[in-house]
Amino acid sequence: MTKQPSGPVLGTRALNRATLDRQLLLRRSPRSAQEAVAHLVGLQAQNVKPPYYALAARLDGFAPEQLSRLMADRKVVRIVTLRSTIHTHTAADALTLRPLVQPARSRELTAFRKGLAGVDLDRLAALARGLVEAEPRTMAGLREALRAEWPDADPQSLAVAARCTLPLVQVTPRGLWGRSGQVALTTAEHWLGRPVEPAAAAEATDAAVLRYLAAFGPASVRDMQTWAGLTRLRPAFERLRPRLLTFRDETGTELFDLPGAPRPDPATPAPPRFLPEFDNLLLSHADRTRVVPPELRGRAWQGNQAYRTLLVDGFLAGVWKLTEDALVVEVFGQGQGQGQEQGHRQGQRSWGAEQDAILAEGERMLAVLHPGTSYDIRFGAVVPRAGR
Structure with a gap:
């Protein structure tokens, strides 16, 4: 009989906040x-x-x-x-x-x-x-x-x-x-000006596991394999098991984590963030629901085109683009697609408050990356739809 994973259960919001913290996205x-x-x-x-x-x-x-x-x-x-x-x-x-x-x-x-x-x-x-x-x-x-x-x-x-x-x-x-x-x-x-360091298989893999968990944990073996594009990483996790904590997600999947790593309260506020296309936050877990609500799966992609993404309350909420004169932001369902139906959020925030926070973050991003250039910020369509 296969032994079932043990350990405390971490819900989606708990995983979201832990990952955002390690990704430097809860606070700059x-x-x-x-x-x-x-x-x-x-x-x-x-x-x-x-x-x-x-x-x-x-x-x-x-x-x-x-x-x-x-x-x-x-x-x-x-x-x-x-x-x-x-x-x-x-x-x-x-x-x-x-x-x-x-x-x-x-x-x-x-x-x-x-x-x-x-x-x-x-x-x-x-x-x-x-x-x-x-x-x-x-x-x-x-x-x-x-x-x-x-x-x-x-x-x-x-x-x-x-x-x-x-x-x-x-x-x-x-x-x-x-x-x-x-x-x-x-x-x-x-x-x-110096040689590539040859991989001492066990030591190099173990070190990579610890660094992955520090940046993306708590996570499963499959999560890390997705991040690295490698297979057969289970032995490394088993070698490290005595040094790690174990949890379960809501589906029962075993998750590993570093004992001293941050796991914030799930109610911790998560400000809006504008992320680039292909950001590793969205690509580094086999189960992406900690960031991408199930109902929004695939919304940041069209064919092989990836869109720049917007996080609201820590979850994928929309996409954005820069034109010659504007930052165009498309919020899926005007702020209603961040997983509220799935219980990812606690409490309700008005769309007006979210809109103000998105505008402020957009203005900040433009000031950092495009100082001296005048852009309007407007809400509108970014992803083409059939029949448009």
């Missing part, structure tokens, strides 16, 4: 940008601007130049890691997390095996390393250079193989606020 943190990137174990960075919006929502006194300076000084980098997507990481994390997630990169490569028939991957990695360390290369440039060596192979597969076998970082000016540029790649070792 005085941490530096570098400290925040380290604490959050990286920021999703498929596009250039999301890391800046993510930090603006979380930090007191943040200015975009702070993150740009860290990138220019090579203290943080853009690199493919968690879930095989681009993240902004501290230099130290780029060198340790990339080996940890190599199994996911290897799985990604299997889809391109047909186009790599006859290609020695070790030789390809060595050749690609020499090319990008001689000078940063675009994916197109790398693809063409490798094609000269393997003319019968699929060019795209060759470039993917280099990306999956080497720890490639995007060099600046890519990623700088207001400047940026096309993606050009070199190795993390070459860019940072």
Whole structure:
């Protein structure tokens, strides 16, 4: 008979407030940008601007130049890691997390095996390393250079193989606020001037579990596997079990947590927050109901398009966009979609109070990230609807 999880039950609001606290979203943190990137174990960075919006929502006194300076000084980098997507990481994390997630990169490569028939991957990695360390290369440039060596192979597969076998970082000016540029790649070792740290499997995985819980807990094994894009993490949690607390969610799923981690009162106020598309808050749990009410599942996406999201009372409540002259905010159901029907909220707040708080947060975000630019703030449609 399977042993049922034991421990106190944490409801949805309790999980929401605990996660928001660790994500620096209950109150803005005085941490530096570098400290925040380290604490959050990286920021999703498929596009250039999301890391800046993510930090603006979380930090007191943040200015975009702070993150740009860290990138220019090579203290943080853009690199493919968690879930095989681009993240902004501290230099130290780029060198340790990339080996940890190599199994996911290897799985990604299997889809391109047909186009790599006859290609020695070790030789390809060595050749690609020499090319990008001689000078940063675009994916197109790398693809063409490798094609000269393997003319019968699929060019795209060759470039993917280099990306999956080497720890490639995007060099600046890519990623700088207001400047940026096309993606050009070199190795993390070459860019940072020190070697990638080989993964000592158990130690590296255990350390990652503890850091994940500090930033996203309380959480289940499946939650962390979703965040990392890895499988078979149960042994690490079992090794750490004597050092952890255990809880259950309302469905009975076992949750792990650090003994000293904050778990605020579920009634703790959560101010509105404007988050970027692909924010890790919404992507790092197998069960996302701690942030995304069930009735709003999928509302922040359309096809493969992700929208910038708005939190009200700690839960997904709408989406937003910037036009040439306005911040446009779409609140689902005019504030009635934050999970009230599911009991996520305690008490009622008027839409007028919510609207005022959203406007104030929007004005603050614009002042931090777009000072000197005049934007109106208006409520309206962001997500296209059929028949519009």
